[in-house]
Amino acid sequence: MRVTHLSLTDFRSYESAEIEFGPRVTTLVGRNGQGKTNVVEAVRYLSTLSSHRVAADAPLIRAGAERAVVRARVEKAGRSLALEISLNPGKANTARIGRAAAKPRDLLGTLRTVVFAPEDLALVKGDPAGRRQFMDELIVALQPRLAGDLSDYDRVLRQRSSMLKTAKNARGDLTMLDIWDEKLAEVGGRIVAARRAAIAALSPYVKSAYAAVAPDGGDCRVSYATSLDSPEALAADATAATIAARLLERLGELRPKEIERGVTLAGPHRDDLDIALGDLPAKGYASHGESWSCALALRLGSYDLLTADDGPDAGDDGEPVLILDDVFAELDSGRRAALAERLSEASQVLITAAVAEDVPDGLRGEVLTVTKGEVTVGG
Numbered sequence: 001m002r003v004t005h006l007s008l009t010d011f012r013s014y015e016s017a018e019i020e021f022g023p024r025v026t027t028l029v030g031r032n033g034q035g036k037t038n039v040v041e042a043v044r045y046l047s048t049l050s051s052h053r054v055a056a057d058a059p060l061i062r063a064g065a066e067r068a069v070v071r072a073r074v075e076k077a078g079r080s081l082a083l084e085i086s087l088n089p090g091k092a093n094t095a096r097i098g099r100a101a102a103k104p105r106d107l108l109g110t111l112r113t114v115v116f117a118p119e120d121l122a123l124v125k126g127d128p129a130g131r132r133q134f135m136d137e138l139i140v141a142l143q144p145r146l147a148g149d150l151s152d153y154d155r156v157l158r159q160r161s162s163m164l165k166t167a168k169n170a171r172g173d174l175t176m177l178d179i180w181d182e183k184l185a186e187v188g189g190r191i192v193a194a195r196r197a198a199i200a201a202l203s204p205y206v207k208s209a210y211a212a213v214a215p216d217g218g219d220c221r222v223s224y225a226t227s228l229d230s231p232e233a234l235a236a237d238a239t240a241a242t243i244a245a246r247l248l249e250r251l252g253e254l255r256p257k258e259i260e261r262g263v264t265l266a267g268p269h270r271d272d273l274d275i276a277l278g279d280l281p282a283k284g285y286a287s288h289g290e291s292w293s294c295a296l297a298l299r300l301g302s303y304d305l306l307t308a309d310d311g312p313d314a315g316d317d318g319e320p321v322l323i324l325d326d327v328f329a330e331l332d333s334g335r336r337a338a339l340a341e342r343l344s345e346a347s348q349v350l351i352t353a354a355v356a357e358d359v360p361d362g363l364r365g366e367v368l369t370v371t372k373g374e375v376t377v378g379g
Helices: 036-048 118-125 128-142 146-169 175-213 240-261 288-308 333-342
Strands: 002-011 014-020 024-029 068-076 079-087 094-097 100-102 113-116 220-225 272-277 321-325 348-353 366-371 374-377
Touching: 002 036, 002 348, 014 036, 024 036, 036 068, 036 079, 036 113, 036 128, 036 321, 036 348, 113 288, 118 128, 118 272, 118 288, 128 146, 128 175, 128 272, 128 288, 146 175, 146 240, 175 220, 175 240, 175 288, 175 333, 220 288, 272 288, 288 333
Parallel strands: 024 348, 024 366, 113 321, 321 348
Antiparallel strands: 002 014, 002 068, 068 079, 079 094, 094 100, 220 272, 366 374
């Protein structure tokens, strides 16, 4: 799988741009603020319908423009596909696959990407929200239909939390809260089951990737940390239905506390990804270099898992496009060399760097220079 052409209209700093990508490795070089990350951000958006830099769409639209459009030509399993997404502030975004109109969600799974960026250090050192987002992006890459469950869960959680805030004045009638409990547990059970399966599959790849980029760094392990405390729900073979039943039970147990505090205290939104080095949690114990290696192992492990994925949603070519956004300046020479060797067989790698010399010679590939939103061939 690879992106061969990218077209931008009023996206970020680009009024208009047409960019060709050659096979294997492309490095976009430019000083900070010139627009190189905007290019890979657009590729990422077509893949996930989100940015790795901002939470909302508004900053992605060029100042003064009415909308932004991202188009790409993707080669996948011997076929060429045209993908398009239009970002429309104040209105629903629209999409096209080929010549046919589509829902934006239909794009999910067509183009797979894995992005490693400086912000990923927060996966190890930051709050659980970033790690939950990492897991949710992974399960949607593996099973795009789960995007609907995640959207439904957020909606139900908001409704239930709003009802909890007013429950003290409900005069004992909590019938509607019971209904929202059932819906939250049903959808939440599917999400937790998918996350746990994905992390179990990811774990050996993370261990292998960490050993490759930090050969003297010990053992990096990942596991799913749930807000449920039932042996049945925690069992390795627990089904979505089993997890949902335990979540519903747990919500009942916690209801007095939830009404008192006005928040939902159990469910996927309270879970976490545990990252450990040896027997110690990486957060708080890992050095800066070890934390970088853990973050990189999470992304490389995701890349390897998606490449190996042969599930029904993978299609004929599940290997993702790997995006390395301004990370080489953060890595020492040993980790740079290890990463370059690790990616020697990747189908497509898109790299951004302030200077070409930050990128190992064997991984630099074709160089595109980005200057004030203009992309030219050569360094």
